Amino acid sequence: MPLRRGATPRTPPAVRPRPVSSAAEIDAGRVAKSRARSARDIPDWMRIVLNGTVIVVFWNHLWFSDLSDRSLLEAAESGSLLTQATFIGLGLAMGAALWRLGIERLRPLLSWPILLCAGWLALTILTSVEPLLSIRRSILLLIAAMLAAGILVVARSARQFALTLAGSALIIVVSSFLAVALVPHLAVHSAFDVQAEPEHAGLWRGIFPHKNEAGSVMVILILVGLYVAATASRFYGWTIVVLSAIFLIGTNSKTAMATLPVILVVTGLTQVFRGGAMRVLLLVAPILAFSVISIGSVFIPPVKDLLEAILKDATYTGRSEIWQFAVENILNRPLQGWGYGAFWLTERTMYGSATISTWVNSARHAHNAFLDAALTTGLPGLLFALLAYVYGPLRDLSRIAAGRTLDPTLMLFVRLWLFAMISASFESVLFNGNNPTCCMVMLAIFGLRLRTEHALVSR
Template sequence: MSDLPITAEGRALVAGIARRPVLDIVRGALFIGILLLVWISLRPFPDLSGFYLSDVTAGGDAFLYGLFGVLMVVMLALTIGDNMPALKSLLTPAFLLFAGWICVTVVLSFDPATSLRRLSLSVFVVVVAATILLLPKSQGELLRWAGIAALVLLATCYLGVLLAPHLSIHQAGDPQEPALAGHWRGAFGHKNVAAAMMAMLLFLGIALTRVGGWLAGIAVSGLAAVFLFCTAGKSSMALCLAVLLLTSLMPLVRSFWGRALLLLTPLVLLNLLGVGTVMSDTLDAVASRLPLDTSFTGRADIWEFAFDSLRRRLWTGYGFESFWGSSAIQNLQEGKEWAALASHSHNGYLDIALGTGLPGLALLIAAIVIKPLRDFQAADQGGNAGPLAMLFLRIWLFGLYLSSMESFFLDRADTIWVTFLISVFGLHYLARFRMRS
């Protein structure tokens, strides 16, 4: 008996079926690998005993630029064929205007070469963050892959604490902040970054539990919660609880304006009673009556210096990522010498204004404060507000609140920034496309 002839169409079908498992493995490996690259970085467990934190987070590694450039090309090649509508949907007025203004600030920058170099890495990272969510074919696959990456990160951090405590726990001999001795930082350069990441992983663990991944969800949530406590990151702990509480009220508040009032009022208050205290004596007096450290652990001095600097270039700023650590800081008064060593102002909104001026700050608010909330509202109204949408909402909201005390907006491959950015793109896609369960 002779074999049945196989047509050209049949051979193509067989070849396609054979390639599918390989592509699935590639997609999963890329997704998990990119998350681990962002979360663990190329230089985990930095030794803080011999240099300042600004050296740890400078982000000037040429290899990192090249790696993200290659990843951008690979991600576009993998996703552009099947996901062109999703990629085209990113060309919204909010995103385009903000990106356009950033380009203007590069041209007008105090240091155009530095701004252009840092913008190039930011573009690579933004493209990777926008396309990574197009690799999974379902919500379950996305959460499963993210859960694997989270467990690897948590195992790395805990192993660091057990096997190399001098590189994963702040030491009294660290020259920058010896008062943090005993606070866990894991694979990260500072306990504040570790605390923020653990809060975000806690949100991920809750999402995994909600979709039926009980074992992974409980493991991620429990390990992240314990590590968060050991970082002694009071701000992240308080903000994590606030985010969980406020987002749990979302089913009770259905209108967009009601949700904006619920979620964004704390953001306004955090900035008014924080950075606003160096602008207004009235706000300073109000804050002094509250059970707060009115110096905000030294942040008030740096906020005052940043505001004084901003007044000189209010409308254009100093250029994209070209203020801190640059020649823009010169002729410092006695007692202000520390400003030459600072890497940011501990307020993301203030740093955006320093880099891109007040127009840039307004466009940032439109693109990553107002738009994501509108996207969640659209996803909810379209029946797409499940555990994944809530995960993105919580990471987004936590990032907004945290930026009132830390600075990571547009900070190239920064761990918190990229995780926050992925959540912004996630809300954007869920508002426009339905992902398989």
């Protein structure tokens, strides 16, 4: 625009140069940031104690169960006060640690498969036949999930994580051996057990309530020992492997003993065949095979005939009766299910029908995680569970290590995941926060998820 006559031209404002930070100011800023990080840090001894306690509780928190106690035959809707107090206390401690370290570190866990599964589970709690019972039992699962994720954040490094696992493993396996030697009436199955078959007499269970649970934990300890040997200490790692293998033989847990070599062979092959599709096929094949062998023995006649010709007990010690009973009740409520934790060991199941055999009405779960998911959360819940427990981890693994070998931490996560998925054909390990395999598979799934964003417990 032209100036008016007599007007004085306006001088443009001077541009102030941006001050250049001195070396001293830069150093001061770095020191301030370092102090801020230190203020939110947790001492190593606190990290180890917290994680070690959580891991031991995951593996077993009800030591020296007296299986001759006839009160075990009663309905257990009220739950264990010791279990509830233990998990609530650890949940508060882990919550405080996560708040101090930064709760935002858990943000990668908000993936759509996990959110869909959690959202549907919450919805079925509201439609449960026993809503209060479902809410109470779901709180335990929620705390267990938070603890599993918290372990990965609290661990400062892979070495610290491995050493914490090693200490926890030695506590469990050494205590189990001492229990068998010093208090055999509380550590070895006998003919007086009210919740075990007579043929279990003489089999080791150590500090665990059942030889099958002891066997599952011993497999987990063997996998942990291999990780410790590869990451922190060969001596401690192989000591854990040998002791756990000996105790596993003493349990004579057939499912655990049959599963272990499959896991080691399949995960070993994933180091050779590194292509995404081939690796996924290797990991999915045994899951499908065990599913067909278990449920197929009941509902697929050719499979049933083949197993009867090969196996001495094609009913898997009476599990087929439970599976048939579970399927019948899935069909009664196929959409919403009966509600989380609101079916087994309730008065409806135990005393609702005089025609149900004792083995079925005293069962604690369906002895098949996929059937239990459909039974308690409906068929949509089963679909969402498969997305969260199978599709999600395989997708994350492909993103992390497609075409590359698996480092020891990734290998541990994959082995724990595969063990749980195979065990799901014979035990309820997907939505049971009171089960060691369930807790460890949540840790494995969360570990794979977090590794897609951060190098947690990988340094």
